[in-house]
Amino acid sequence: MALLGIAKKIFGSSNDRRLKPLFRRVEAINALEEELSKLTDEGLIAQTEKLKQRYKDGESLDDLLVEAFATAREGAKRALGQRHYDVQLVGGMVLHAGDIAEMKTGEGKTLVATLPVYLNALTGRGVHVITVNDYLAKRDAEWMARVYSQLGLTTGCIVHGLSDEERREAYQSDITYGTNNEFGFDYLRDNMKSSLDQMVQRGHHFAIVDEVDSILIDEARTPLIISGPTDDKSELYLKINEIMPRLEEDDFEIDEKQRSITLTEDGNEKIEDLLREAGLLQGDSLYDSVNISVVHHVNQALKAHKIFQRDKDYIVRNDKVVIIDEFTGRMMDGRRWSDGLHQSVEAKEGTTIQPENQTLASITFQNYFRLYGKLAGMTGTAMTEEAEFEDIYKLKVFEIPTNKPIAREDFDDELYMTAEEKYKAIAQQIAECHKVGQPVLVGTVSIEKSEYLSSLLSDKKFFKDLAKTLRERAAALKDKETELKENLEEQATYLSSLGDKKEPIPHNVLNARYHEQEAEIVAGAGVPGAVTIATNMAGRGTDIQLGGSVDLQLMEVLEEDDDEDTINRKRAEIEKKIETVKQQALEAGGLFVLATERHESRRIDNQLRGRSGRQGDPGTTKFFLSIEDDLMRIFGDSMEKMLKRFGIQPDESIEHPWFTKAVETAQKKVEQRNFDMRKNVLKFDDVINDQRKAIFEQRIEFMSSETVDDIISDMRGQLVDDLVAAHLPAKSYAEQWDVEGLNKELTEVFGKEFPVKEWASEEGVADTELAERIIEEANKLAGTRAAEIGPDTMRRIEKAILLNVLDTNWREHLQMLDHLRSVIWMRGHGQRDPVNEFKTESFALFAGLLDGLRRDVTRMLMNVQVRAPENAVPERRDIPMTETHVNPSTGENEMAAQAPRTRLSAGIGTIKGMANASGVDPNNPETWGRVPRNAPCPCGSGQKYKHCHGSI
Template identity: 60%
Template sequence: MVNFGGLARKIFGSVNDRRLKSLQPKVAAINALESEMQALSDEQLRAKTDEFRAQIAEGRSLDDLLVPAFAVVREGAKRALGLRPFDVQLIGGMVLHEGSIAEMKTGEGKTLVATLPVYLNALAGRGVHVVTVNDYLAQRDAEWMGKLYNFLGLSVGVIVHGLDDAQRKAAYDCDVTYGTNNELGFDYLRDNMKYERAQMVQRDHAFAIVDEVDSILIDEARTPLIISGPLDDKSELYITIDKFIPKLSAEDYEIDEKQRTATFTEEGTEKLELMLAEAGLLKDGGLYDVENVAIVHHVNNALKAHTLFQRDKDYIVRNDEIVIIDEFTGRQMPGRRFSEGLHQALEAKEGVAIQPENQTLASVTFQNYFRMYDKLAGMTGTAATEAEEFGNIYGLDVVEIPTNLPVQRIDEDDEVYRTVEEKYVAVVIDIIAAQKKGQPVLVGTTSIEKSELLSSMLGDVKKLKQIRDTVQGRVDALKPGKEPELREYLETAVANLDAAIKAGGVKHEVLNARQHEREAHIVAQAGVPGAVTIATNMAGRGTDIKLGGNVEMRIADELADVPEGEERDRRIAEIEADVERLKQQALAAGGLYVLATERHESRRIDNQLRGRSGRQGDPGRSKFFLSLQDDLMRIFGSDRMDGMLQKLGLKEGEAIVHPWINKALEKAQKKVEARNFDIRKNLLKFDDVMNDQRKVVFEQRKELMDGTGLSDTVTEMRHEVIEEMVAKHIPEKAYADQWDIEGLKQATVALLNIDAPVDEWAAEEGIADDDIRERLIEAADKAAAERAERFGPEITEYVEKSILLQTLDTLWREHLVNLDHLRSVIGFRGYAQRDPLQEYKQESFELFQAMLANLRQAVTAQLMRVEVVREQAEAPPPEMPAMEPHHANATTGEDEFGAAAPEYGAAIVSGQVDAADRDPNDPSTWGKVGRNEACPCGSGKKYKHCHGAFAPTA
């Protein structure tokens, strides 16, 4: 059978090849301008920026200017940075400018590549955002590449944690702004909680280049950015429930590691009910009765905390707090918190201080935030495996950019052992052998716990002796004259282990979340001959592993106190010569050896680790050591594999090495990747529903902040409230004796604050509902006009804007909580053969409509009651709620909001009133009623569920 796809690729090249070929003419054109650019003085080169801007103002497109602009950047980079972009880097820059993802191998200079499209797009004057994964990289790249931008006349800003609003606004107003994905997303949310347009810091979402695009747009896409405020403290409840879980046995719950779920069995439920009842926490009925729904939530979180979340893998305990570890990068995420009570359950489990739960005030996913940009691009070393997701969700193509020099790294087949212990013995032997011949080794592990286990095996002489005895036992078990290659390998291993024991252990560095402050320094020296660096999968992010070591880092460390001058220059030359000598030793030993102790769920993470070796044409090799007890093999691998290996005669301490094993593992990884893609795609479908509503609310807020003359909006709201009120109490085509005139009169007082003679109107002969409606509108408009005349136009406008914005924000927050609750239960509709997504769309729309109706009522009721207190001193602006930004299902960290104080303070002057002075039939006598107080009308309901559902939220 003819493979026509393969045949076509041979003749015409792949889609990627054709895309690269189409860009070659532009590369040639840029190269042709090089001599012309070299002839320009610094001032003439800088003047090109103003020349390009003038051409754009005259109507030329950015595409028209690509060739000369890239030529200017290349020449500017040579002069400002001492770097000349290669031809492949020019191609990478073009791919980014076209709004695609450039996949470039580690060490190919992605940071420099970004300057080409950034400069070109910044000429349009709308600002360009360069997004990085952490503050360190944002600051480093802004400072490093800022030399080039400043040389060419562009301004550069950087957004990191801890800046105030003025500093943020100044950074966003620059031509080029570097920042982390978290900071940009939170600034967007905070901007849409401000009360003045001048307080907003972001200006536009024109063009963004996302570095490590796979990490930001895929790995972190499942968890929203959330800004939240604290709820009631329930510390004692968490501690009490946490004590129950250790009393349960393994038969009392079921764990599904694939789906990351934990559920109680019937026996477990019965045990829990008894314990909860004894503690007085269970209301009448069983655990799953509606009265106990809150307790179920706490109990489930406690079970998850104990069974699914492991200390030193999913989180660490530091300074009396739980710090989450990013499952993809292995970094600590200080300030981030799991939401919905899970973080509190972990705090109870570990016995640290329990922080209060939070209520969502605003949220957005990275997927929807970055899709707001008019043009989006990204760069990474590993995107091809996720090309389908990038295309489906973001409309981004992935283009593989060829390396400047051919890759010389040798990727060896995996070695698979039966047990973890056998695997680690082989890993230790291999590390010592590589170190002995002067080869730098980067050891990849999947968790802090495993990195520290391996570290203890290398550094503890007692453990090394145990390994030596195990290997010697295998030598002794070999029959004389049989398997000479294996005997030689084992005897060499014994000799190397003896030498390591004599030296007091194997010298090495550990790079995991506990040492994240030293990350750049450890990685910078990981390429020195014989260096052994044990790392979680964060290895090398942002700092290349250069063979021989990193010159810049050594100069910064060793010459920090040496002033500029001849002595410093001499020492720098010595360091450069030493690094070059060490580099030649490392090259002679075979380059960097990446030794991985486990495969990850994603092929992309494995490829990132492999990619640390073989940069810029350097030699190198990589190998994965696995066991059948590894998580991936155990959960997703074939159940028959162990039996098959035993049948093949696999003995203790031996490994199987075969390309088929690699293919089987790749299939398992593809299954996991597909499942995670489905989860993200499904989450996005639900978030898109909220996102449409979020856009409407945020746009409405901007219009309100910009609005002068909001009176028309307020009047329209008031008229709609009256129409709804009349329609409710005087149903269409109802007889006069069926009208609820008493209810209409009460509603008129509660919502419009006017004592209209509705009962007299209704008693008139031949009166219709339209007549009553028109009279109410006329009376309400008159009362509003009198109030506005008393205040004056300036104060009226301020009061209207303040109340509109505050009420909209309050109701939007309540709406978000309602959507969260709806989202958590909507999946059960599937049991009734109904599509949960369609049900969610319909019900969320109804909730949104109800929110808008509540907004009209609340705003109207407040504006018809508000009085102005004139103050000599400046009054504070409308209070922002206490807020915490959240991510990874929630992130904490106090935020400060600078806000210009308005000239007048608006206040509802109906303050606290004694209960005895309140007339249940006259809401105007109630004064300020607490949201959770019993409603003064005597219904027995809380105020917020009765008259407070539509009354002023004073």
């Protein structure tokens, strides 16, 4: 190890060696600074046009990098008054190369991105900058648009609630900012449109992902899903909800690590009796096939009642159950868990139960981001996940040096036996910081804990009792421990004085309940003496500046009629004031980051730590833990025994590198489990990704073609070949042919009886010859139909029906894959690999999709009836859609509110009498042909086919 240390000092780390060539290019960029600074604003825009032309003339982006980076830096200096540091130039080169730049908090990642964004925007193919939330997307777009505008480029921003036209305009910009969800959903929605001019995206050239670890690691455990409404089952949820409180603890088992719950044998018998009593159970057993839906809803109700907690996983507001984002502590207003879980929670809380949804389209973040020709990312913490970035995305991680050395002091974790003792120590530490005017950021993991700590800091009696405890501890000390005794008495006196105040320690709480005041609270978090309690500050992507934020304070004093001179004067006054306040905060020790417990992910902890010590400022960080914390209780099995062996006393703590290491080990277990979950999701999505690509590419081909009659003709011929092969097997004798069955199916599909019996009775006729005759007759019939309706109109009808049927069959296919995925894991009990089994089954289902597509398209076109030529083209009937992304912390779906702007076609609006035209008899199932499982049953019952004659 010593030799490794010596070698590292001599040759540098592997990261240093990788960055060394990049620093050489920095010198070349700096050399152009004086020359570019002499250009007028118009000359700077002309410089952009020159670089664009050189790219068109054949020079590569790498050839243009030095001049482009120097130009972008000049633009930033003029637009923002900010000059890129040398290390920021290096970070920009890493991003341009399609890698990940790990840059500490406060090092200006937002500004760094302008360099590779500008360079790659010169191609004219569009650059996407992807952030974790709408607030950051909007803020960064507005902020950096000033730079791009200075350079002659346009900027767009994609946020929730935009119309398709607004989205299309944003994507046409040179640079487009937006969230990961919005980009992914736009891709899915584009592949559900009926024409090319309705699509909003224009390809996937280059993307930079901000907070790349959060988006590509944490969020990527679950796919993006677009759903549509299904039947209302409110009564079923309410009935099952009434049963849940009657279960006792020994009726179920909870696995906190997996956040799952299962019934015990006794619990299973009890739930069967209760369901039977409620009239919800059919047959003898809960697990009979007829009760599959009931089993599913019971499991979801169990989760809702026994695992999901109010004010931690969700809050109830305005008759709605609103999900809390575990990573940011924000309310996910409009997002919903799927598979009936949200409805189960709504039933539990007594709010209005909203209807469920079914999957219409889906994709994982992994497969979405793999669409980009070049992908890059930036974050403050990526090195811990370097292996996963390399494995899944082929991205390398580069650690970019800080502009100034880090002066922050990170203490070892302080571990207590109980949560009560821990919170006493936390309050005491906050009081000490408050006394000297040191700003404190307190990180908590839930709303409940942030508000509990807030209540302690507002409780006069708590501080009086704490002072009394310290005095008793001081009295018990021996005379030789005089210094410690005096310290305890001094602390007790100060804590007692806090107990005499109206509000012992003034503080702000930043969680989902107060997210509207987020910017204001964060801006004041670096002021001397400020105490800010925040749920997962790490995920907020906001910089805490000592002394406060100049921009936010300026916005508060600006008036509409202020001219530029007035604005500059007010800014100068605020900067002077903040500089004085900042000096006070620095003298007090800088920002103290106090974490109340460890997060499951070390990266989140590191991000929280990174809020302190920005740009070389001093600071302190410390984690306070207890054996009763969730992470320690679930994963730190040996910790409690170890503490007892040390003979730890009440209100005493252990502070040692060994314990910090043990906590990291527990976190690694969680991270490995989460990595396995992400890889498992990806394995299954990879199986259908080729199918998804084939369908989406096929749709684009259909939409871009002026006519699809060749495709329709091929489908018709293939369908006939398949029908003939099924009823007249190759190498079989004529006596073995099922001519009657073939004739029946042809009549059902084409709406006309062919002389198949007559042809088949001819001596020496072969099956291939018979197929050729049928195809010839079918083509003649199709020609006649086209002549009746009109060739041009028929071409449009063909395209509309082709897209409608493709969409319908693809949706049904996705549903079947969802059902398959939910049960395929059981085959692992038979020593069979579920992924391989899924591959085999899904391939067979996809083959069935294609067969069904040929049959349905041919049947509909051969039996189409038009009211009037001017209304001949089928209209698209609207289905409201819901955007869904699963909460990575719970593994459950979060759904956005219905988006009226986004509509999906379903069915054929102006084609009448489809059933009767195809010879369907409601009383004869043999005439129905292939009925989609979610279509109305042809018998006329009003139920879906799958709930009626199609029930299994």
